[in-house]
Amino acid sequence: MKRTNVERDLKEKKKIAMGLEKKENDNYTENQQLKANLKELDSVYRTLAKEKKQVEQYAKNMEGYLKDEKRKSDDEYKKLLAERDDLRDRLSKLAGKKLQEQxxxxxxxxxxxxxxxxxxxxxxxxxxxxxxxxxxxxxxxxxxxxxxxxxxxxxxxxxxxxxxxxxxxxxxxxxxxxxxxxxQNLANFDQKKTGLTERPxxxxxxxxxxxxxxxxxxxxxxxxxxxxxxxxxxxxxxxxxxxxxxxxxxxxxxxxxxxxxxxxxxxxxxxxxxxxxxxxxxxxxxxxxxxxxxxxxxxxxxxxxxxxxxxxxxxxxxxxxxxxxxxxxxxxxx
Incomplete structure (x- = not known):
């Protein structure tokens, strides 16, 4: 009976040990999977961080570019306004002069x-x-x-x-x-030598x-x-x-x-x-x-x-x- 009890206890403990071993193996596998996932996530994070930095730099560059373009556009607009006003004034003066001449x-x-x-x-x-x-x-x-x-x-x-x-x-x-x-020295001006047929x-x-x-x-x-x-x-x-x-x-x-x-x-x-x-x-x-x-x-x-x-x-x-x-x-x- 003692022998039988011992064998039964041994089987149960062996069974428990096998269960623990299997659980440990499962945990190890899961842990390795988590590590692999973490590594992949870390890689994705670094990639996203790099892309974010690139996007921020691009946005910064675009902001500067747009500011320059806006400044150029404003300068061009002011120049066009000045030219328009100048042409309008000249046209007005010309029209006034022609009207005065008449x-x-x-x-x-x-x-x-x-x-x-x-x-x-x-x-x-x-x-x-x-x-x-x-x-x-x-x-x-x-x-x-x-x-x-x-x-x-x-x-x-x-x-x-x-x-x-x-x-x-x-x-x-x-x-x-x-x-x-x-x-202003007409004395030295020889019309024949120049070949000119008439005076200006x-x-x-x-x-x-x-x-x-x-x-x-x-x-x-x-x-x-x-x-x-x-x-x-x-x-x-x-x-x-x-x-x-x-x-x-x-x-x-x-x-x-x-x-x-x-x-x-x-x-x-x-x-x-x-x-x-x-x-x-x-x-x-x-x-x-x-x-x-x-x-x-x-x-x-x-x-x-x-x-x-x-x-x-x-x-x-x-x-x-x-x-x-x-x-x-x-x-x-x-």
Whole structure:
């Protein structure tokens, strides 16, 4: 019985041992499988981490690229807007210029030297410098008679106008000569050796460009000052002319008036079209109140001109009225 019990116990223990061994084998197999799975997961994790890093770098690069593209796009947009505005302004100026060329009475309101502004400056000279010059000519001993003093002031204005127009013509000729003859040494220019059959000429289109350049530069303060100084130097010779229209002391007394006349005449000559003063007034001509204002007395006909009316070009409209002295009307006694 003891033997039988021992054998039975041994079988049970052996059976338990085999079960434990089998369980251990199963656990080992499972453990190995888990290790293999963990290794695979670790590999997948490293791959995903690498891909994540690549995606993040790509996203970062794309963000920078998109920022650069946006900046470029914004810059291009601003450039296009600027070009559009520039073209629009140029088109507007061109249209305005063509409209002005067709009708001189249409002003360019962006131009500080437009006709109406020059007309105001012209009238201001009569109110200020003309009055002072008139007093210098009539009140200082020996003073000139009223009519003679006014004639001197009108003639001084005419001389300033002629001087500025002649100076402008000379300047344009010089500009054309510089462009046509770069060397400025025509004595050494042999037309036969060059094989040229005709001399170069400035086309009407190029002449307009030169004129536009001259007009833009001509309004600068330094140029205006040079014109005034040149005219003052020329005025010193006016008393030596054959007709003896001017006296040296009278010219000196009117120096501020001459300087202002030089400035306004230069600017009026630069204007396109040039402003025109109507100087041709004959005694006995009908006094037109639409063109003239009375100087000191009323009347139906003109005795003499005091200050000329100003027109916007040869065929343009009236910018400012002139001043004239009518012939005094004498009432006949019955």
């Amino acid at each position: 009708n001189a009475d249409i002003p360019d309101l962006s131009d500080p030297y437009r006709a109406m502004k020059l007309s105001e400056k012209f009238g201001q000279i009569y109110d200020d410098e003309w009055t002072n010059a008139f007093e210098s000519l009539t009140y200082k001993k020996p003073g000139l008679p009223l009519k003679e003093a006014i004639h001197v002031l009108i003639r001084l204005l005419q001389e300033c106008w002629m001087f500025c127009n002649n100076l402008m013509t000379t300047q344009m000729d010089s500009l054309q000569n510089v462009f046509l003859h770069p060397s 000429r400035v086309t009407s289109k190029d002449q307009l460009s030169l004129k536009d350049l001259r007009n833009r530069v001509g309004v600068s303060p330094s140029v205006i000052e040079e014109v005034k100084q040149a005219l003052l130097a020329d005025s010193k010779t006016w008393d030596k002319r054959e007709k003896k229209e001017f006296d040296k002391k009278h010219i000196e007394a009117c120096t501020p008036y001459i300087q202002k006349c030089a400035e306004i005449c230069w600017l009026m000559a630069l204007h396109d079209p040039p402003l025109v003063m109507k100087m041709e007034v004959k005694p006995g001509e009908k006094f037109d109140t639409n063109i003239y204002t009375v100087y000191s007395q009323s009347g139906q006909t003109i005795d003499f001109l005091v200050w000329p009316p100003l027109y916007n070009g040869k065929d343009g409209g009236l910018l400012s009225k002139g001043v004239a002295e009518p012939v005094k009307v004498v009432n006949k006694k019955k």
